[in-house]
Amino acid sequence: MYRYDGYDATMLQERVSQFREQTRRYIEGKLSDAEFLPLRLQNGLYVQRLAPMLRIAIPYGMLSSQQLRKLAFISSHYDKGYGHFTTRQNIQFNWPALEDVPELLAHLAEVEMHAIQTSGNCIRNTTTDQYAGVAIDEIEDSRPYCEIIRQWSTFHPEFAYLPRKFKIAVCGTKEDHAATQVHDIGLYLRKNDKGEIGFQVLAGGGLGRTPVIGQVVFDFIHRHELLTALEAILRVYNREGRRDNKYKARLKILVRETGLDAFCEKVLAEWEQLRGGSLTLTETEIERCKRYFQAPPYKSLDASPESLRTILARDVLFASWYSNNVTPHKRSGYAAVAISFKKTGYAPGDVTEEQLNTLADLADRFSFGEVRVTHAQNVILADVEESELYNLYQQLAADSLETSNLNKLNDIICCPGGDFCALANAKSIPIAEAIQRQFDDRELLADIGEVSLNISGCMNACGHHHVGNIGVLGVDKKGEEFYQVSIGGSSKREAKLGKILGPSFAQSDIPAVVENLVAVYREHRLDHEKFIDTVDRIGVDPFKKRVYEKEQ
Amino acid sequence: MAILINTKEKISDHWTLIQSASGPEVFSALRGRNALLPLALFLSDEEEAASQFSAIGVWLDSHQNLDKLENRLDSLPIIALNFPVFSDGRPYSLARRLRRDLGYTGEIRAIGDVLRDQLCFLKSCGFNSFALRSDQEPEDCLKAFSDFSTSYTSTAVNDIPLFRRRG
Numbered sequence: 001m002y003r004y005d006g007y008d009a010t011m012l013q014e015r016v017s018q019f020r021e022q023t024r025r026y027i028e029g030k031l032s033d034a035e036f037l038p039l040r041l042q043n044g045l046y047v048q049r050l051a052p053m054l055r056i057a058i059p060y061g062m063l064s065s066q067q068l069r070k071l072a073f074i075s076s077h078y079d080k081g082y083g084h085f086t087t088r089q090n091i092q093f094n095w096p097a098l099e100d101v102p103e104l105l106a107h108l109a110e111v112e113m114h115a116i117q118t119s120g121n122c123i124r125n126t127t128t129d130q131y132a133g134v135a136i137d138e139i140e141d142s143r144p145y146c147e148i149i150r151q152w153s154t155f156h157p158e159f160a161y162l163p164r165k166f167k168i169a170v171c172g173t174k175e176d177h178a179a180t181q182v183h184d185i186g187l188y189l190r191k192n193d194k195g196e197i198g199f200q201v202l203a204g205g206g207l208g209r210t211p212v213i214g215q216v217v218f219d220f221i222h223r224h225e226l227l228t229a230l231e232a233i234l235r236v237y238n239r240e241g242r243r244d245n246k247y248k249a250r251l252k253i254l255v256r257e258t259g260l261d262a263f264c265e266k267v268l269a270e271w272e273q274l275r276g277g278s279l280t281l282t283e284t285e286i287e288r289c290k291r292y293f294q295a296p297p298y299k300s301l302d303a304s305p306e307s308l309r310t311i312l313a314r315d316v317l318f319a320s321w322y323s324n325n326v327t328p329h330k331r332s333g334y335a336a337v338a339i340s341f342k343k344t345g346y347a348p349g350d351v352t353e354e355q356l357n358t359l360a361d362l363a364d365r366f367s368f369g370e371v372r373v374t375h376a377q378n379v380i381l382a383d384v385e386e387s388e389l390y391n392l393y394q395q396l397a398a399d400s401l402e403t404s405n406l407n408k409l410n411d412i413i414c415c416p417g418g419d420f421c422a423l424a425n426a427k428s429i430p431i432a433e434a435i436q437r438q439f440d441d442r443e444l445l446a447d448i449g450e451v452s453l454n455i456s457g458c459m460n461a462c463g464h465h466h467v468g469n470i471g472v473l474g475v476d477k478k479g480e481e482f483y484q485v486s487i488g489g490s491s492k493r494e495a496k497l498g499k500i501l502g503p504s505f506a507q508s509d510i511p512a513v514v515e516n517l518v519a520v521y522r523e524h525r526l527d528h529e530k531f532i533d534t535v536d537r538i539g540v541d542p543f544k545k546r547v548y549e550k551e552q
Numbered sequence: 553m554a555i556l557i558n559t560k561e562k563i564s565d566h567w568t569l570i571q572s573a574s575g576p577e578v579f580s581a582l583r584g585r586n587a588l589l590p591l592a593l594f595l596s597d598e599e600e601a602a603s604q605f606s607a608i609g610v611w612l613d614s615h616q617n618l619d620k621l622e623n624r625l626d627s628l629p630i631i632a633l634n635f636p637v638f639s640d641g642r643p644y645s646l647a648r649r650l651r652r653d654l655g656y657t658g659e660i661r662a663i664g665d666v667l668r669d670q671l672c673f674l675k676s677c678g679f680n681s682f683a684l685r686s687d688q689e690p691e692d693c694l695k696a697f698s699d700f701s702t703s704y705t706s707t708a709v710n711d712i713p714l715f716r717r718r719g
Contacts, residue, residue, distance in 0.1 A: 007714055011700060018699045022669060031669075038639055039669055121639075151704040151714065157676035158648050161641030227705075227713075238645045239617070273653045278706045278713055285715040 001062045001370055002147045002292045004112045011155065012109045015116060019043045020102035027099060042122055042160065043105065044115025046422075051095045053420070055118040056108065060128040060146040060170075061089040061372040065360035068371065070111045072356035078104050083356070085341060085349040085377045087413055087462055088167070089127045090118055094420055116154060121162045121249075123153035123234070127169045129177040130374040133293055134382045136330050140189045140197050142172035144289035145226065148281065152227050159234050163241035164249035166234070167206070179375055179491035181205050182467055184251045185233060186214045187226075198222045203233055203263075204255030207461035211497050212252040215260050217267060223286065227279045232271035236263070296368040296383055301333020305387045318393050320442055321404035326389065329382075335389060337367075337381045338374075339396065340403035340411060344436040347429045348414040349377030358399050366392050375464075376413050376452075378406065409451045409518070410436045413464055417457030417474065418481070424457035426474025426481035431455055431510055438511035439518075448518055451531040452491075467491035469532045470517060471498045472510065483510055487517060487543055488535045499540045501547055516546045554663070554683035555690045559675055559697045562690050565683070567609060567630060569663065579604040588632055591616050611663060614642040618649060625656050633679070635664035644677045651678035651708045671696040678708030 004012070019039070026036040040046075044055040056071070063071075071091060075083050078096040085091055096104055108114055117124055126149045128142045129135065149168060153159070159166070171180040172189040180186035186202035198220050205214025221229050233251075240258070242248045255263045312319045327336040339359070342348050351359075359379060363371045366388055367381035374380060384392055396402040405411045412435065415421065417428030432455055439445055454468030458475075465471035471486040482504035489498030505513055518531075520543050525534045535543070556565045568582055572590040576597045579587075586607040594601065594610045601608050609630035610621065621628070631650065633643035643662065650656040661681040662674050668688055675697055684693055706713040 005718070007702060007718065011702065011704070014700050035638070035667060035669070121641075148715070154704055155673075155700060156705050157673035157703065157707055158644045159641070160673055161639050161644070163641070235645055235648075238641050243640065243642075278711050278716065282716065285718075288715075288718070 001064060001143075002059070002289070008112070008151075009109075012112070012114055015043075015114065015155070016102065016105050016109050019105060023098065023102050038120050038161070040101075041120035042117055043101070044118040045098070045101055046119060052098055052101070053092055053094050054096050054101060054104065054115055055086065055090050055092045056113060056115045057118045057125045058089050058091060058113075058373050059150050060126055060132070060143055061130055061374065062143070063371050063373060064111075065363040065369045065371075067111045067113055068356050068360035068363065070107060070113065072353045072360070074104060074107060075353045075356060082350055082352045084347070084416060085351060085373050085379070087349075087375050087377060087415065087464055088125060089373050089375055090125055091351075091373070092416075094416075119165075121164050121166075122160050123156060123162075123166045123168065126150055126153070127167070127178055127183075127375060129171055129173050130372040130380045131177060131327060131336055131382065132172055132372075133295070134329050134331070134334070134336050135173045135175075136328055137174040138172050138330065139174070139191060140172050141290070141293055142170040142189060143293045144286060145172075145187070145189070145199075145223070146170050147289050147292070148226065148285065149230065152230070152279075156234075159238055162234075162238055163243045164246060164251075166237070166251065168230070174493070176491070176493045176495070177374070179464065179467060179495075181214045181495035182207050182211070182464070182491060183214065184237075185230065190220055192220050196222060199226060199229075201229060201233075203267075204252040204260075205495075206250050206252045207464060207466050208250065209247055209459045209461075210250075210252060211461065211466040212256070213495050213497065214252075215255065217260075217264055224281045224283075225275065226281055228274040228277065229267075229271060231274055231279060232267050235270050236266045240266070295331070298331050298334065298383070299385070301385060301387070303332045303386070305333070308386050308389060311390045315390075317402075317404070318390060320446070321393055321402055322389065323446075324404045324408065325406045331383075333386055335384050335386050337384050337389070337392060338406040339379045339381065339401050340405055341378050342405055342411045342436070343400070343403045344410065344440060345433060347416070347419075348412050348432050351379075355399070355401065358401065362392065362395065365395075376411065378411070404442070405445065407450045407452070408445045409439050409448050409453055409514075410445060411452075412436065413452065413454040413468065415456050415462035417455075417463075421457060421462075423460055424474065425459075425476035426457050426483065427507075428455045428457035428463060428472075428474055431472060431474075431483065431507060434507075434511045435514050438515060448522070449530055451518075452489075453514070454489075464491065465489075466497045467495065468498060469535070470514060475504055477504070481507055483507060485510070485513055485517075485547070487540060488532065490532055501540065501544050503548075513547050517543055520546050554666075554686060555688070556661075557682050557684060557690055557694060558680055559694075561694065563681065567632075567661075569611065569632070572613070576600055588630065591621075595620055609659075611661075612643075612646065614640045614646075618646060618654070622654060625650075625654060625658070628658055630659040630661060631656070632661040632663045632683075635662060635666055635670075638665040638667045638670055640665075644673065647674070647678040648708065652711070668693045668696050672699040676703055676707040676709055 169183040201218040202214030418424040456463035456465040467489040486498030611632035
C-alpha cells in the first residue's frame with residue numbers, strides 16, 4: 001500500500017500543528033463556534049448527540065496491521081473501546097473529548113493516518129472497490145489513481161469551501177462494488193480502442209434528500225488528463241453551485257438546473273484552460289504510485305487444493321461460510337475473504353478494540369499484513385492462500401467473527417441512526433437487529449440468496465437506502481419514528497433508485513414487511529433469479545399489494 | 553478600519569473602497585484619491601472615474617464573474633475580491649482564474665470577512681494582500697502563511713504540482 005515520503009509526512013505534521021493551534025484558540029475563546037466549525041469538520045470532528053464524533057479517513061479502504069493496532073489503541077484511550085466502519089470506507093469514534101483530538105491526530109500521524117477532509121464542504125475521502133488489485137474482472141487497479149486523487153484533493157487551496165461536500169469514487173472492475181454512480185464524481189477505468197487506459201467520468205450522482213444517478217460528462221479521458229478534468233468540474237462547481245440553500249447545494253442540483261449539455265460545455269470551457277498544463281499527469285507519477293500497489297510476494301500455488309475440497313465436503317458450516325464470504329482471486333491458489341461485521345445483536349459496522357487487534361493479527365498471519373474496509377461496512381482479507389482458508393475460518397470462529405452472510409439479507413448496510421447521530425429522525429440499528437433476528441435461518445438465507453438491504457435513519461441517506469434492493473428510511477411523523485420502505489434499488493453497474501412502496505410503517509412492522517417482500521420474491525422468481533431481477537421483471541405492484549394487504 | 557497585510561508584514565492602505573451602493577456622485581468628494589470601485593460602477597462610469605481619481609482599481613463580490621474585465625486587466629493595478637462570509641469559496645476560484653488563466657500580475661486583495669485561518673490557502677490561490685477583519689490579530693495572521701510549507705497541487709505560488717517535483 002502507499003507509504004508516505006518526506007513531503008507527505010511533513011504536510012501531515014503541519015496539519016496536526018495547525019489544528020492544535022486552532023483548537024487552542026477555540027478553547028481560549030478567540031474563535032467563535034461558527035469560525036471553528038469548518039476547521040474542525042475538515043479535521044473530521046463533529047459535535048454529536050452524546051459527545052463529539054471523530055471520523056478518520058481510511059483512504060480507499062486500505063489498512064495495514066500497524067494502522068489497525070493504532071486504531072485499537074485509540075479506541076481504548078479516547079473512546080469506549082469500539083469504533084464504527086462507515087459506508088464511505090472511514091472509521092468513526094464516538095466519544096473523544098474535543099481537547100484530546102489534536103493529540104489523537106498526532107497518534108494517527110505516526111502511522112500515516114489522519115481525519116483530513118472526512119467532513120465539511122470539501123473533497124472527501126476517495127473510495128473504491130474493495131477487491132481492487134485482486135478482482136478477476138479488473139481492467140486496472142484503481143488504487144494508484146485513488147492515491148493520485150487523494151494527494152491532489154488534500155489541502156487543495158481552491159476547494160476548501162465548496163458549496164457542499166464532494167465525493168469521488170473510482171471503479172476498476174466490471175462489476176461495481178463502490179456505488180460509483182451515486183457519487184458527485186464517479187470514475188470508471190476503461191481501455192479505449194487503442195488500448196490506452198483512461199476513465200469514463202460521471203458527474204452529479206448522489207444520495208441524500210434528492211437521490212440522483214450520475215451522468216456521463218466524459219465518455220473517455222486519457223489517464224494523464226485525470227486531474228485536469230477533475231479540476232475543471234470542481235472549478236465550475238465551486239463557482240456556480242448554489243450557496244443559498246444547503247439542500248440544493250450539491251453538484252447534482254447544479255447539473256440538473258444547468259442541464260447536462262450546458263454543464264458539460266462549461267466544464268469543457270474550463271478544461272480548455274487546464275489541458276496540457278502542469279496538472280497533466282506524467283507516466284512517471286503513475287508508475288511511482290503503481291509501485292506501492294504491486295502484487296505481494298505470492299507463492300506459486302494450484303487452484304482449489306485437494307485439502308480444501310475435502311474439508312468443504314466434510315464441514316457444512318465452513319462450506320456455508322466459504323460459499324458466502326470467499327471471493328475468487330485473480331491469482332491461482334488465493335482467495336479474497338470477507339469478515340462480516342453484521343452479526344445479529346451487534347450494530348452493523350461496529351468494531352471493538354479486541355476485534356481491531358484480531359484483524360491486525362489475522363492480516364499478518366494470512367494476508368500480507370493488510371486489510372480493506374468496504375463501503376458495505378465489512379472487512380476484506382484480500383490475499384489468503386486457499387489452503388489456509390480453513391485455518392482462517394477456525395481462527396475467526398474462535399473470535400466470533402465467522403458470521404457467514406456476505407451479500408445476504410442480513411448483511412445490512414446501516415447508519416448509526418438516532419442512537420448516535422444528531423441528524424437522524426429515527427433509529428436504524430434496532431431495525432437492522434429486528435430484521436436479522438427474523439431472518440436467522442442459514443438455509444432460508446441461502447435460499448433467498450443475494451439481496452442488499454440498506455437502512456438510513458434520515459434522508460441524508462448515509463445508509464444508502466435509495467440503492468438497496470430493499471431500502472428502509474426512518475422518518476419522523478409528529479415526534480414518532482416511522483419507516484418508509486422501497487424496493488428495486490441498486491448501486492451496481494446498472495445503478496438505479498428504489499421505488500417507495502407506499503405509506504410508512506411502524507418500527508415493529510418492519511420485519512413482517514421484509515418477510516412479505518421475500519415471500520413474494522420466492523413465489524415469483526424464476527430459476528436462479530436474484531431478488532433484484534425479480535423486482536425488475538414483475539414490477540413493484542405485487543410486492544406493494546402483499547405488504548399492504550397483510551397489514552390490514 | 554481593516555488592518556492590511558501582505559504575506560510578510562503590515563502595510564499601509566493606499567486605496568479608498570467605494571461601497572457598492574454608491575454612484576458617480578461620490579466621486580467629487582474623493583477626488584484625487586486611489587479608488588477601488590465596485591464592478592458595476594467601474595463598468596458604467598470608468599471614464600468619469602478616470603478623470604477624478606489618481607488611480608482606479610475594481611472590487612468584485614463573490615457572486616460576480618470576471619467576464620467583462622478580461623480585456624481590461626492591464627489597466628488595473630488592483631482587483632479586490634470580497635468575502636461576504638469567510639466560508640464563501642468562490643473568490644478562491646476567481647483569484648485562480650485571474651492568476652493562472654488570465655495571467656493577471658497586479659495586486660489581488662481579499663476584503664470582507666477575512667480571517668487568519670483562510671490566509672494560507674488565499675495566498676496559494678494568488679491573493680497577495682489581505683484586509684483583515686477588524687478583530688484579527690495581524691501578528692498572528694502573518695504566521696498563517698507558513699501553516700504549510702508546500703502543496704500537493706498546482707498553486708499560484710508554485711505552478712508545478714508536487715508530483716512533478718518529486719525525485
